[in-house]
Amino acid sequence: MDSNRLRIGVIGCGRISVMHFSATQSLKDKATLICCCDIKKDRADAFAKKYDVKAYYDYKQMLDEEQLDAVHVLLPHYLHVPVALYAFEKGVAVLSEKPMSVDYESAKKTVDLAKEKGVLYGVILQCRYNNSAQLVKKAYQNGKLGKIISARSTLTWARPDSYYLESDWKGTWDKEGGGVVIDQAIHSIDLVNWIVDSPVKSVSCSMANRGHDIVKVEDSAEGLIVYENGVKYGFYCMNNYGCDEPIEIKLYCENAKVVFDYDDAYIYYNDGTKEEAHQSSNVETVEGGKDYWGFQHVRQIEQFYNACLKKEPLDISGEEALKTHKLVCDIYKCGKPTMNNK
Numbered sequence: 569m570d571s572n573r574l575r576i577g578v579i580g581c582g583r584i585s586v587m588h589f590s591a592t593q594s595l596k597d598k599a600t601l602i603c604c605c606d607i608k609k610d611r612a613d614a615f616a617k618k619y620d621v622k623a624y625y626d627y628k629q630m631l632d633e634e635q636l637d638a639v640h641v642l643l644p645h646y647l648h649v650p651v652a653l654y655a656f657e658k659g660v661a662v663l664s665e666k667p668m669s670v671d672y673e674s675a676k677k678t679v680d681l682a683k684e685k686g687v688l689y690g691v692i693l694q695c696r697y698n699n700s701a702q703l704v705k706k707a708y709q710n711g712k713l714g715k716i717i718s719a720r721s722t723l724t725w726a727r728p729d730s731y732y733l734e735s736d737w738k739g740t741w742d743k744e745g746g747g748v749v750i751d752q753a754i755h756s757i758d759l760v761n762w763i764v765d766s767p768v769k770s771v772s773c774s775m776a777n778r779g780h781d782i783v784k785v786e787d788s789a790e791g792l793i794v795y796e797n798g799v800k801y802g803f804y805c806m807n808n809y810g811c812d813e814p815i816e817i818k819l820y821c822e823n824a825k826v827v828f829d830y831d832d833a834y835i836y837y838n839d840g841t842k843e844e845a846h847q848s849s850n851v852e853t854v855e856g857g858k859d860y861w862g863f864q865h866v867r868q869i870e871q872f873y874n875a876c877l878k879k880e881p882l883d884i885s886g887e888e889a890l891k892t893h894k895l896v897c898d899i900y901k902c903g904k905p906t907m908n909n910k
């Protein structure tokens with residue numbers, strides 16, 4: 569690395585990659601995109617041409633040949649761990665898309681290797697950077713909300729058969745690790761888990777595949793998570809709806825009620841006062857990006873780059889992300905045995 573700029577590679581040039589490629593361009597003062605990789609040659613070639621960088625079709629070759637400081641790992645879920653482990657062995661930092669893995673043990677092993685090698689491991693959970701999430705987290709941390717008594721989240725989104733038919737890995741237990749919980753609801757579960765910030769005492773839940781004949785994974789789940797600090801969190805998620813309705817999260821607290829409406833948040837204090845936060849009006853929309861991915865990838869990527877440049881500590885490290893990953897894995901441990909045999 570020249571002392572000011574990171575040498576970056578992107579591994580996986582699929583749907584989400586536009587958010588990462590565009591961030592590398594708006595953060596040129598911190599990082600230089602050097603190369604990209606995809607086993608689908610046309611995808612790697614298209615981005616390599618667009619950004620005038622080298623295309624690779626084998627991530628090991630890319631990591632062996634290039635002197636990189638960090639890679640973005642934007643792959644099917646089951647590949648996040650092996651690619652991160654290979655990068656860590658080379659001393660290269662990793663920013664992995666969520667989820668960390670398809671199980672808990674391999675995610676933990678990845679966190680441990682990053683620590684052993686002294687390299688940074690970041691995990692994308694970009695919703696934490698929404699203005700709404702920041703407002704509520706701070707209001708809780710500084711005591712304004714008082715105790716959180718209970719929380720609930722609802723996600724009703726549309727992932728029709730065509731969504732699964734277009735993918736060679738989504739909808740499979742081995743490659744995706746599950747369905748609506750690990751892929752879509754993970755963000756709302758993460759927000760609640762991050763805000764509550766207490767060890768989990770118990771998880772009870774049920775899962776079903778109610779509307780997707782072509783895949784085996786769950787498309788519906790509901791449950792109750794009880795935290796050691798007493799918070800009871802009920803969640804419901806399904807991806808059989810006709811459109812992507814805004815995710816709803818509510819917190820019932822000692823001093824206030826909190827309502828998240830997608831990227832907005834409203835805090836209604838018991839004394840009649842109110843606080844609110846909305847999505848910034850100057851967010852940059854990314855060509856090919858989806859509204860439901862939100863607009864905060866660039867904020868988290870910038871934070872990761874700052875940490876790699878040793879300007880600040882890493883916010884969402886593997887260790888930090890493991891808290892939500894463990895919860896998601898515990899939800900499957902409890903919910904998978906309740907699945908119907910569709």
Ligand SMILES: NC(=O)c1ccc[n+]([C@@H]2O[C@H](COP(=O)([O-])OP(=O)(O)OC[C@H]3O[C@@H](n4cnc5c(N)ncnc54)[C@H](O)[C@@H]3O)[C@@H](O)[C@H]2O)c1
Pocket residue numbers: 579580581582583584585605606607608611625626627642643644645647665666667692694735751860861
């Ligand atoms: N944070 C978010 O809001 C958000 C949103 C969408 C997707 N994601 C995550 O991003 C990741 C990728 O999802 P996607 O929707 O872009 O998937 P995708 O299938 O569109 O893209 C994955 C890409 O990886 C490539 N690939 C597969 N095996 C490879 C290998 N061995 N080496 C190199 N390339 C390989 C595929 O050819 C494909 O182009 C997933 O973890 C997903 O959960 C996150």
